[in-house]
Amino acid sequence: METTTDIASRELWEKAKKIYLDTIVSQEEKSQVERYLSMIVSVERNGDTFVVCTSNAFSAEFLKANYSERMKKCLELFAPEGKVELEFKFREAPIPSIIKPIPDQSKRQKVSTFVSTMPLNEEYTFDEFVRGPSNSFALAAAQAVVANPGKGGYNPLFIHGGTGLGKTHLMQAIGNEIKNRDPSLAICYLTAEEYLNEYVNYMKDSNLPGFRAKYRSVDVLLLDDVQFFQKGKQIQEEFFNTFNALKDNRKQIVMTSDVAPKNLPAIEQRLISRFEGGMLQEIETPSYETRLAILKKKAEGLEVSVPDYVLEFIADKIKSHVRAMEGALGKVSVYLSAYPSSVLSNEALEHLLGDFIQKEQTMKKLNIEEIQALVAKKYSITMEQLLSPERTQSVVTPRQLAMYIARKFTTKSLPEIAKMFEKTHATIIHGVRNIEKRLDVEADLKASLAEILAEFGYKLSDKMD
């Protein structure tokens, strides 16, 4: 049977995806679902069957096992026949996706045939991005890149800042806008993690030249979360060469990271200098006014109308992550769509958003000195040892564990933490990453961490991402 990638199917898929995401209450789950959905490279329609292809075999399996039932239900809500089938497949060379914008043929412009490993999220546009003092420089730099990709002084553009503050949104807005202006440009968006995965796959197939050719043929490379490159030396070498090739050919590179390049201790110096060689911009935590403006913007896109006092309440209570604010807004909107005429008192809001608010408050409550003192006590070392430069393992582990707790369970900034530990930023980041790696494999360490956290009334799952 013929495969269709018509507009009606595309709309149906988009609607189903939206309702799927809108009806997830837990923010953590939502982020996970979003992450997996972003690995979908194409969707074909084959009669009643939607065939979803992903960029790797694991995500196809995962989507199938965890999401197919609910996704099917969501599709059936909109399908005129009311019945659909869903299949998940791994396809190495994806066909053009129906999720991608269908180019306006009337312009008769050449359209790039480059297929990005991860599709751009069309909702991440400049129009949807709220400007405020915390992000105005990064936004201006992004717009400068769009005006003159590859050719201006902003190459590379490196955007850094904490989780959930809009880096990915801004980066994808660059991609979406460049694509609108010139569909002939090959725009490639992906995370550094996915870049590494692909590298490994090409290597397995003894096709590194293919990998290089692919990434050196792009006009705009949008590489998200480059802190991930700290995991390997070989990928850094590989990227170094691609970076140079693109830059020499005046192709645009945009990168994001959770910290500034100089605070990426496990990344080679020559790459750090490349990262710093263009334009460096930070996105900071938004002010109350910006938080409220973001919430108003997000609320416009909802089917229910959320009153201002609710938006003000959320902006006031949730300060650290834009993503958490969105989660809270989602929860209230689900409630309001069930009880549209209800007026929510502050107590009712506090109750409804209890999880989000509690998380925010406990985050603030923990102070670094208490963390240090408790960890030192648990490991039977003194505070002096914990803060010393001593390198024996029996002192390094508790020191790094305390750094990890300070970084992942409080809202303290990196400079504040560094000061409290009398260390450099780089040392803190290195310590935190080291513990992260060890926690993956050392059950004992994980148990000790859980025990320490429990004394503060925390759980491992309270970690900020």
Ligand code: ADP
């Ligand atoms: P990061 O990549 O920095 O972790 P994201 O770009 O994923 O953060 O942003 C998290 C969420 O917050 C997204 O849904 C994004 O649309 C939203 N967001 C963040 N900053 C803004 C902003 N200034 N205007 C509108 N939405 C924003």
Ligand code: MG
């Ligand atoms: Mg991101």
